[in-house]
Amino acid sequence: MQLTVFSYPRELDPELEPAVFQVNGPGDPKRRRFTRCQDPEWLDSIVKDVVDRAGARLQRLDLFGHGSPGTLTLGDKGQEIVTPDESTWSHLINLGEFLADTADVRLLGCETAIGEEGMKVLQGLSAALSRKPGQKRKVWGTTATIDWCDFGPEGFSDAVASKYLTSSEEMHTTTIGVKRICQGIPMPALTHPRFLQNLPKGYVPHTCSAVPAAIVDDRWSTDGLTVTVRGARRVIAVSSAPDRHHVFRWLGHEPAPSLEQLKQQLGSL
Numbered sequence: 518m519q520l521t522v523f524s525y526p527r528e529l530d531p532e533l534e535p536a537v538f539q540v541n542g543p544g545d546p547k548r549r550r551f552t553r554c555q556d557p558e559w560l561d562s563i564v565k566d567v568v569d570r571a572g573a574r575l576q577r578l579d580l581f582g583h584g585s586p587g588t589l590t591l592g593d594k595g596q597e598i599v600t601p602d603e604s605t606w607s608h609l610i611n612l613g614e615f616l617a618d619t620a621d622v623r624l625l626g627c628e629t630a631i632g633e634e635g636m637k638v639l640q641g642l643s644a645a646l647s648r649k650p651g652q653k654r655k656v657w658g659t660t661a662t663i664d665w666c667d668f669g670p671e672g673f674s675d676a677v678a679s680k681y682l683t684s685s686e687e688m689h690t691t692t693i694g695v696k697r698i699c700q701g702i703p704m705p706a707l708t709h710p711r712f713l714q715n716l717p718k719g720y721v722p723h724t725c726s727a728v729p730a731a732i733v734d735d736r737w738s739t740d741g742l743t744v745t746v747r748g749a750r751r752v753i754a755v756s757s758a759p760d761r762h763h764v765f766r767w768l769g770h771e772p773a774p775s776l777e778q779l780k781q782q783l784g785s786l
Contacts, residue, residue: 524582525553536665584626585748587634627731630658643685662729719769
């Protein structure tokens with residue numbers, strides 16, 4: 518049995534909500550199911566209900582929400598289901614009784630496997646979920662940005678997973694971001710010389726039309742643009758209109774610039 522849990526904030530989230538409609542088609546309820554979670558405190562009862570109805574423990578649990586290195590949120594803004602702080606892991610550790618002994622748990626948010634934070638969470642959670650004899654559960658995270666376009670009637674795309682997911686078992690060192698060739702609708706290049714001139718080196722254009730599912734760090738307006746910094750400053754979305762945006766991803770080997778540095782360079786153009 519496979520279960521996908523979608524983040525379900527009280528206010529419509531256009532970066533997550535379309536994924537629900539992507540999977541809203543014919544399926545096999547004996548093999549895969551989809552549900553939603555508005556508050557991490559409810560996750561235990563939500564998963565229990567699905568497992569009880571199916572009469573089988575989960576072989577795969579997918580959690581789709583906003584992400585950043587080592588962090589995933591579900592539901593309303595700021596409600597973290599997991600962070601590098603081990604005290605937040607109880608939400609997922611408590612699900613152990615509903616997981617098969619060789620289950621996969623996949624943290625489907627932007628770049629959840631990146632850096633020391635991602636490595637700590639994936640390996641630490643995997644060990645915490647595999648304490649009993651015979652248990653060998655794997656926790657997976659993403660090495661790139663993801664969005665609602667990556668879902669279809671079967672759930673999260675196998676093709677995307679094979680390229681941009683890594684597991685606790687595969688991690689022997691920290692992982693850096695992977696440049697993704699997006700299959701979505703391409704956006705024309707941003708024509709704003711001052712913004713491009715001030716954008717720190719290490720950020721590269723992200724070609725997909727969908728905004729990645731990364732946690733919002735801050736947002737401000739300048740010179741006719743709305744600048745949104747996401748995912749521990751690893752994603753910058755620039756909008757000149759509600760339906761027109763350009764996304765840049767950090768692919769440098771060192772940590773992304775601080776929020777203060779970004780505001781200094783991009784805060785007034």
